[in-house]
Amino acid sequence: MKLCMFKDIYLYLIMIIMIISVFAIFYGAGCWDRREPEDSAFVLAMGFDYDEDEELYEIIVQIPDPQGAAGDPGGAMGGESPGVKVASGKGVTPFKAARNLPATRDVFFGQNKIVIFSEAAAKNGLGSIYDFLARERQARLVATPVILKGEESITQFLRTEVPLDEVLADALERQFSLIIEQRGIFPQKSLIDIFDMYTIVGKEPVMGKVKLGEQTEEDMIGEDKEAVKASIEIEGSGFFEGDSLKGWLDPDQTEGYLWLRGDLLRGLTVIKCPVHDEHPISIEVLNTDVNKIPVITEEGEAEVHLEVKADGRIQQQNCPATYERHGELSEALDRRFATVIENNIKETIEVAQEKNVDFLGFGNLFYRKKYNEWTEEDIGENWEEIFEDLTVKTDIDANVRRAGLIQAPIIRE
Structure with missing residues (x-):
């Protein structure tokens, strides 16, 4: 009699555990912090600038614009490429600048492909930006970092319309791969590679260089003339001492650097x-x-x-x-x-x-x-x-x- 009673209690407990497990699977499986895609702004490319007069960092991001891609051939926000928008924010630190982005959706950096540093920011020192990117849980550390040479605006650069591709970030990613595989005039580095070189003994970082090709007044597009139709010149590199830019290497010198590093593919x-x-x-x-x-x-x-x-x-x-x-x-x-x-x-x-x-x-x-x-x-x-x-x-x-x-x-x- 007692054996049967204990057996019934055991089966009853097993049933309760199974019911609780089923409820836990269907109602508690990782949904407590879910983010709906329509509530997020996915960053495709980002850039950092530094204003010495105001002593402020600026972050510039390129994000998809489904409405522009669907029906606005002229683009959005003053002549950007169809399908993308460019937004920026300023702050006394890179993190403060990111929080000041005028976005109506949660900015998500996990899809970012390119990180662009202005020459002014690179000469001032990128240590604070490195720290922000290394700490940020959403940062994509396999993104390719580059320096935009000269006084060109990163905002204008990210609004550039390039041949064959609607989105600049996609065009740059493909062009980087082709140049690395075929020409050997651009260093193949990711953010994590730069962080390694920055922190280890006896090795200073080298980063690829980009700039806009020549353009005329007719190439300026959009109401504010801040967008441009142009090619992107990707060749050569800049070298650092610590976190500060110290000089440039032309394509032949960059190839020599790749020979010395043993990184030349083609x-x-x-x-x-x-x-x-x-x-x-x-x-x-x-x-x-x-x-x-x-x-x-x-x-x-x-x-x-x-x-x-x-x-x-x-x-x-x-x-x-x-x-x-x-x-x-x-x-x-x-x-x-x-x-x-x-x-x-x-x-x-x-x-x-x-x-x-x-x-x-x-x-x-x-x-x-x-x-x-x-x-x-x-x-x-x-x-x-x-x-x-x-x-x-x-x-x-x-x-x-x-x-x-x-x-x-x-x-x-």
């Missing part, structure tokens, strides 16, 4: 034909391998030995000479290919040492691989003086291994 090199100097040959860099060796000489001097291997393919030539894998012509092509790579690398090193800013990461190389010497022989303490006159020896092994689908050029002598 590149394009133009050399003169060994047979006829007036004819250029275009060589695409296909495979690369870079080995950096920190050396302490017998005299106690610090040096870096750089070993670079590169394979290339002829993509176009005007030179009336048939390519041969072995022979004098091939050897001459290899030498000229190696010379161009070496010149780009040396030019980049000269810029770094002239400004005495180690954005090449040589200090971090000694810190990681020669730690005892870095700490015990005062290399770390005196690195600024050492880097300024640091000897970098290069050994370039470059080979033009292929000529495309044809051996002889389709030109007449």
Whole structure:
């Protein structure tokens, strides 16, 4: 009798637990803090500026505008691209500026693709902005950071209409990928990469550079003429000391930086034909391998030995000479290919040492691989003086291994 009673009580408790579990699944599963999509403004691109006179930060965001995309061919808010709006807010801190955005919906940064820093903000120092982005739970740290060179307005930049794409953020994201994969004149960095370089020993950040292409009065659109039809020029980069912008690298110097960092995916090199100097040959860099060796000489001097291997393919030539894998012509092509790579690398090193800013990461190389010497022989303490006159020896092994689908050029002598 007692056994049956305990059995009934046990089954009763199991039923109660099952009923409670069902209610918990259907009524309490993560809905307490839900955000409806129509109540959110999803940021596609964002920018930061700094006003020295007012000592205020400004945040500028580009957000989708479904109404503009549906039926307003001229765009909204004074001539923006169809389908997007641009809004801005100011404050004494970046977070205060973000809270001052004149938005009627909750601004959501989790879909952001691009972060643009004005030259003024970059020269003033980006530390406060870095801190805000690193702490913000919604911030998308894989977004690509860039510097807008010159005095161009980020608001105007985000209102730019570009060919083939309605939304600037999408166009920039695609263009970044193409340039990184095909040309090697733009550093592939995300926000998290910049934060790493900013915080680790012996390596200063480098960030890609953008600017608006040339435009005329006819390219200015919208009632307030703050939007523009223009191309976006993406090439070169800026280098930092700490959180402050210190100088610029042109496309060739940026390619040299990517060689030194071992980050070059693809590149394009133009050399003169060994047979006829007036004819250029275009060589695409296909495979690369870079080995950096920190050396302490017998005299106690610090040096870096750089070993670079590169394979290339002829993509176009005007030179009336048939390519041969072995022979004098091939050897001459290899030498000229190696010379161009070496010149780009040396030019980049000269810029770094002239400004005495180690954005090449040589200090971090000694810190990681020669730690005892870095700490015990005062290399770390005196690195600024050492880097300024640091000897970098290069050994370039470059080979033009292929000529495309044809051996002889389709030109007449």
